[in-house]
Amino acid sequence: MIFFRHALVLVVGLTSTSGGVSEAFSIGIPNSEVIRLAFDAVVQSVMKFVLGNGEGFILLLSCDETSRGAFKLASNISFLAARFVFDRLQEQSFAAFSRLQNDVPAMERTFILATKTSSMIAMLFSFIGPAYARLFVKIMYGPQWEAAGVPGLLSLSFFYLQFISVNGIAEGYFNAVATSKAVRGYSMFTFIVMIFYMGFGTVFAVWDGPAAIILANALNMIFRAVYCARFIARFNSKKTKPSRTALVLLKEAIPTPGFFFTMVAL
Template identity: 30%
Template sequence: MEPMEDQCFAFMSHSARDLERRSATEQRSVQLGVRRVFSLALKASLSFTLLLSFLGPSYSYVFLRFVYGREWADHSSASILLSAYFVYLVAMSVNGICEATFNGTLGGPEFQRYGKFTLLLSLVYLSLSAFLSRWLGPVGLIVANALNMIIRVSYCLRQLSRSGFVDLTNFSQIRPKKWSLATLIMGSLMSSVSGHKLAVALTSSYTSLKTQLCWGVIHLLVGGCSVIIYAICIWVTDSKFVEDVRRIVSPRTRSSSGS
């Protein structure tokens, strides 16, 4: 999600440049523009990372089995770590968008306070990592990272809300539509079942190669169909969001709409 974060930072820093020297009307216009782009970027980021977090864990074992072999897939915690990382991507992407907006809009004093805050948070993170790694093993490091990201997101949102660049009372426009979430949940359940069947077929010495290939194809089809249905669901139920993304991504669309 780094390209989106870079574009978000570039837009925010350009929009908020010399903001204190502008009139109240111009400041209000800039704040509304930042809110709109922030909401759009955050929703786009969530739409992608939620897809990975719901479907990715079901394909962790298969990926490791075919790329790194049985030793990594069956006799290590790599599959669990990869599954946890897919979920962690949600927190990481949200933090990236929030920090890009924070760095692009707020000035020097806020940077200094944020630097002190992150320094203190780093000390807490090290202690939390040591504790969770003993309790949960390697997954504890990912959990500690996720908690670290959530705390940083909370700080950035609080400061952005105080400055008027984020409206915390209107987060319904960022939340995915209920049909999109239902599609993700259904896809996650179906891919979990097909992934379990495939894992059993691969680990059993009594399963024929034909059966393994059959479950492999089914597992891939379930994932592919889930992605397609999810994309169609977003296209149909959230057409305004899709159109806003197209206007930002496509210069031709943006210029034609402006004329």
């Protein structure tokens, strides 16, 4: 029902802002714009639901009860970092991109700065978190969860934050400037990625347990980030010279090798 609720809200909003139902509908049939936008809303809601609950489906199909519990515990711990650190940074970045739509060079500089900052914070979790994951789980949740493999899954989840951090900023830029046609293209792309994600996660989770689901999530984030980076590079190339490719843009947006080796040394 939630999918159709989004579409209904969109239709009502369009009809109310366009002068009433009589102007948005002709001979009792919604016009093409209303149908297209409502369909886009439904498709995006369905994909968000499946992506948000896909882990649960995979766990139910391929993992035992102990593995499911270990995965959920590790995910919930790492989710706190994503929720309180990266979500706020991504929201602020999206707001900045929306304000700077008429100044593409400033948007590009903001994207590079925000992505680099987010990635550096994620690296702190990725390199420092695993060193204390086992001790943290043992103290906070007891040896039974340590034996269930939570420390290893938590370490992978910290590593996964790196991909969340980059993808979140890239999607924020995309959502700030994308046209309805671009949004539909991205929706189709994420639908295809979602199918591969569900298949890859289910098959390899049987073989490698919940760790395979985290790796599948990481691949999902990589594909989505690269897609958004390509869109950003094409969008910027129409507004600025010289233009950058998606690879060059991402290379400039990630931390320097010096920072990486510093984290390794820690």
